[in-house]
Amino acid sequence: MTLTLRVLLLLGLCWNTISEGPPSSPKSPAGLEFQLPSTNYETKDSYTPGPIGVLFQMVHVFLHVVQPNAFPEDILRKIIQKKFDLSTDYEKPESVVLTLKVVHYEMGIIVCATLGLLFVVLMPVVGLCFGLCRCCNRCGGEMHQRQKRNGAFLRKCYAVSLLVTCVVISLGIISGFVANEHLRAQILQTRKLAGSNFRDLRTLLNETPSQISYVLGQYTTAKEKAFSDLDNIKSLLGGGIQEQLRPKAIPVLDDIKAMAAAIKETREALLNVNKTLGELKKSTARLSTSLQDVKTNLEQSLNDPGCSVQPERATCDDVRTTLNQLDDNTNLGQLPSLDKQIDNITHVLQTDLSSLVQEGYKSFNDIPESVQNQTVDVVSGIKSTLNSIGSHIENVKEQISIQNKLTGFSDQIDDVETYVHRTLPALEEYNSYRWLGGLVACSVLTLIVTFYYLGLLCGLCGYDRNATPTRRGCVSNTGGVFLMVGVGISFLFCWILMIIVVLSFVVGGNVEKLVCEPYQSKKLFQILDTPYLINEEWKYYLSGMVLNKPDINLTFEQVYSDCKDNKGVYTALKLENIYNISDCLDTQQFTQNVSSDFENMEVNIDNIVLLDAAGKKNLQDFISSGVDRIDYGAYLAETAKTPTKVNLLTFAHGLEEKANQLPQGSLKRSLASNAQTVRMIYHGQVVPLESPMKTLHQSIQDLQHQSSGLGVKVHSIISSLDAAQNFIANSLSSVIVQETKKYGNMIIGYFEYYLQWVKISIMEKVAACKPVATALDSVVSVFLCGYIIDPMNLFWFGIGKATLFLLPALIFAVKLAKYYRRMDSEDVYDDVETIPMKNMQTGNIGFHRHQTTQNL
Template sequence: MARTFVFLLLLLLLLGLCGNPVSGEPPSSIDALGDLDYELPETNYETQDSYKPGHIGILFQMVNVFLRTVQPNDFPEEIVRKVVKKMFESSINFDKPENLILSLKILNYEIGVIIYTLLGLLFVILMPLVGCFFCMCRCCNKCGGKMHQRQKENGPFQRKCFAISLLLICIIISFGIFCGFVANHPVRNRVKRTRTLANSNFKDLRTLLNQAPEQIQFILAQYNTTKDKAFSDLNGINLLLGGGIQERLRPTVIPVLDEIKAMVTVIKETKKALESMKNSLQSLREESAQLSSALTNVKSSIQNSLSDPACSVRPSSETCNSIRTSLNQLESNLDLNQLPPVDGELDSVNDVLRTDLDGLVQKGYQSFNDIPNGVQHQTKNIIADVKGMLNTIGSSVDRVTQRIPIEKTLSTFAVYINNTESYVNSNLHKWEEYDSYWWLGGLVVCCLLTLIAIYYYLGLLCGVCGYDRHATPTRRGCVSHTGGVFLMVGVGLSFLFCWILMIIVIVTFVIGTNVEKLICESYANRKIFKVLDTPYLLNENWQYYLSGIIYNKSDINLTFGQVYSDCKNNRGIYATLQLDNRFNISKQLNIAQHIESINNEFENLNVHLSINLLDAAGRTNLEDFAACGIDSINYAPYLSQTGRHPARVNLLSFAYDLEKKANHLPPGNLRQSLKREAESIKMIHRLHIIPMEQSLGTLRQSIKTLQHITHGLTGRIAKIITTLDSAQNFVTNNISSVIKDEAKKYVRTIAGHFEQYLLWVDFSIREKMVSCTPVATALDSAVNVLLCGYIIRPLNLFWFGVGEATVFLLPALIFAVKLAKYYRRMNSEDVYDDVETIPMKNMENGNNGYHKDHLYGIHNPVMTSPPK
């Protein structure tokens, strides 16, 4: 039987190999680019990967605590190895010393189980004998069989103690019965749950078998995504390669061109300022002459008016003299003749502007911006060749994936899956019939214990409720007597059936304990796999049993524990079963060769670019502008003149003062004439002074602009020319290396897409493709759920509950026998002739003395009067 069990376990583990387990992580290079995101579609499975017993799990844990007390030893790996090895031997000689030592080790490991089993067998042997002797003894009016109860002082106390003790024991028995019912209840639907679990697992296993071609097609489809990305980058070589070259040159080229462009603006602003300055000077000269002429005329007119005879008469003479004295203020205040003209500087600037420096700068910008188009134009043929070569990689990947032996391996396991499913479905009805017998037997056992407990409870209920402490033993009530009878019935049933129940407990205890400790716990902590993976254990010619079965090469390190662990961690079947021993995917894909082919196609990538930032005419133009002399203009005289007022006096103030003085003159021609002259002065202010002030402001602004523009102009232009020469030299000398570096980056980008894809293909086929999680789940379902969860743990809870209740029947029947004396109606009772001998306590309780009559064992009570 043990050998059959080992073969069954191996079959379950081999079935687990249908899946693929191992934990692996994608190589870091896959995520190096991050441009493409590959991921195999996730497969959803029905079967849960963990088993939860629910609320009954607390009871299972309680039983496990008891089992650890009974069997505290760790899993005996060495013993199991030796036992399995002996099982495969043709004959076993127990006389050999090593066999004897092995037997002693087994006994030492099973010492706890053996002790409890012996105690149970002792219980089975003694309880029928004790019951038989107890029955015969009572038939002989011994062992409490005589219906006579002696009166004791502590009788009421004993009765209460016996009742409470029996009640507590019955509660403990009831808990054991409850555990038995709870353990027996799931048996009815165990086959139904097993069928659901089996169907779910087989469905998941078939999903595993069917996903291989789907995942292969998905992997191949991702090549189109990669190719489309690569083609997009190839078509965008102007932006990727050309743009890269531009970005490398931009920090050197663009600032220089921007400075030259800014200098073009400076030149234009200089011309504008010089023209404004020239126009302002010319306008001021003309307006200054007109102002001088107008002031001379008005001055002469006022002098003529002051020659009037009225000016010789006091007090008009004083006013006239005051006016005459102020006439020397009516003169121009500007001396523009000392200001040199700017015609020469303006002509020089115009000569500079005859060269289209702005157009020359735009040509520099254009040559820089034409880099992408130049790159694309020069790489047309190479791009076409690369596209053709990339198409061949897809065909290579297709051939490799079609040759992977995963589908062939899975088809082999599909036969085992179909046979196992047929076997399970064809035998489930038989298992259901066996479970019905199991459930019925468990129900009978629990009901029998329940019946005994009910008799005890009824006995306690009737005895306690019907007991009358004033009634004598021979006069007890019917209810109390019935309670005592119930107790004795319970005692009889206990003697009759407890040894049978103990036999059931012993058998289930030995089976359940050993299976739980040797299989369930060792499966949970994976120690059973360590035993099965022992070299040369299952086959003396094979170092590793699995590799011997799968590859017929026992030296490949393929173990049960590794396979189960890999499947549990959702690893692919290729890595789990180490199929690289049959088909090396890395060698077949030959990633390095494909990448080298891509790099070879780009070896002929030669791009020549000519970038001229500014030609000789533009350079000369800048030098001419620096030499035009505007930075040597002396602006102090100009600023000095622009700071003056056009006239020596404020004409408006002078006119108002003249009107005021004229009003002090007597009415007449003189007064009217002076007022007219005052109005003429105001007109001169409006016609000449205001425009001249505006021209002076414009001139001053032009001078300030020129001062700002020409400040350090020669140094700025020299710096621009130096920077221009440096930038041009950098572009001329380094353009080839820049192109080469950027071309390498571009090639790495294109090759990186396919390297990323090929690495992902290698990783996916190894680690993710056809993940064997359903296999580990199926194995968990077979061992952890079906064997341990559905069978062994309920079985352990059953014998634990029934065993507890059965063991406690022994003290229960003792207390029940003792307690029945206090509830049953006796045939005789104690009688006392001497009243003084009656204990005071009995008198206090209402007990009277009785005459003893022991003739023939029949006692007729005779009431005697108590002493007065």
């Protein structure tokens, strides 16, 4: 145990006293993650005996029944305080009380052991007396069987009872064989178990320096990450400042850019509308002229004399009433042109607003470049400081001269391993002798029960219920002889077997109750952790031995539990009470320098102009252009009309029908000719007008929608521009300070995270002492309790049960042998009497003894 604790102290070689607890797990910065390589160990965490574990549990239940008392913590404490010497001052009252408590606790085992010793003493005596009596024809030694009315019933009862007893004995023998072989096999596994534990301990020793080197070496990873971010200050710091200004600046610039595009689009739309409107005015004028000519021709044709007589007069009057439909339906010529608005927009576009907006974008996008140019010297100084921290870390690695210390402990482990491997052959040899002795014991029991089985088999198979006792068959007689041989062997060896049972029971039962069970429940550790128990001057023995501070609450139970959970030795042994991992890694001076560099970093960005005065004047001129004051209603009303009042095709068709009603002549030809002219006007002038008018109507609608609320929009853009420019002017310095602090905290955070990770790794992960707890479990729980005590207890439980049941078995065997063996004499009934007569000499009823030489 001392060796183990010395191994676990190695990590504290360079650290000074602190009182802080283990730090909490830090949150890793983005892009920086440390992971200590895991260590794999060979020895399993737990031991399972397999199917035989059910038998072990059965023995545990039996021991609990025999020894139901709770673990005697107070008794053991007092015994340890007396240095395990109970012979001194035995007359003192406290010694007497302690002895009585020990006897009371061991009462169950003492009673069982006493009964076993009585068995050992009485069985040879009883066997000797039994043998002498049998030789004197007493105790059933006389070869004469008295006839009884219930003889058949008794024979069957004895046979069944003996069979059941033999089955119970057989189960005990099987348990003995299994336990004996299991113990032998497990002892052979001890070499493998010891080897894996020693390899795990060496792995712990060998991995500890590399783990420390790995942990300290990860500073390079943190430094490279910091250097990468320092080289990327343009996007990280400059981009951060940009992101703070973006919600204010970019939307305004986007709106101005969109407005610049809208101004150009408005001019194009005005030009298009104005051009289309001019063309339509000319087309409608030509259409009006053409219609007026047709109307004049029709009026002249209707003055024909043929229209003065009936029925032609009615037709002519009808045509005359429709002449007013041949008029132009639109007043496009009265709509004013858009030349003034176009001239105003053209004047506005003389200032390139898009270029001014691009200048605003450029001044905003130049922020990262400006930040980088102004922080070259600061970044260089910070890198120099970080390199100094790296040199300090390298010096820390050199200060930890742990490898030389580990070599000494490795040599001690080699010595222990050499001793174990030198002792194991002797243990295996002694185990072979023990295995042979257990095999002989089980074989003796097997021999006895075999004779009983053979006796039962021969007796049952050879028994003839019609044969008299003096004429029983050879097979039946052999069965009786087998039974008596089994009885004789039982008397000869059962007391020796009981000696083995008592000795192994006392040892195995006490080890199970006093070592194995309290070890599993950690009560053994609680006893060792009793203040002032092992050393009267130390409150806590382990803290006094490890920390040289016996008042610190460092217990065996806590150390074992922490090591079982694979925690680091620093946490398990509470090395924070004597060693400070922060002193060797104290880089506070360096980090303060880095913080000061960031605090003193000066970044001046005073050239951000989103839009100059010319651009603002350009926007205001656009408002005064008059685009939003155009009478779009008039334009839409006229462009929505059809070019003519009526459909000219319908008019032409009606005119032809009326002409057809007239008789042949000039009037009819004139009307038909004018109808054809109307059709030509429709196809040549009206149809080409319809599509442009629809297009013009849609263009005017779009222009109206585009110019709707133009003043409000531009005023809103100008207000937003002024607000954004004021924010940049008034808040830019605070934004720079805020982002610089955030950026500096990010760089310093890498090293704070690294140092925090180093502390956690040293405290909880480096030199994780699980192999120590596993080695202790292997010695106590696996080797002592699992490999030795459990099979030993099963062995004495099995052969003890078998030996104990030999007592009723031999009684049943002796009784049953009378029914199978051939007798020298027997009781014979008188044939002449139906009711037995009393023989005065023998005292029997109705029969007299008859020698086997007589004929019946």
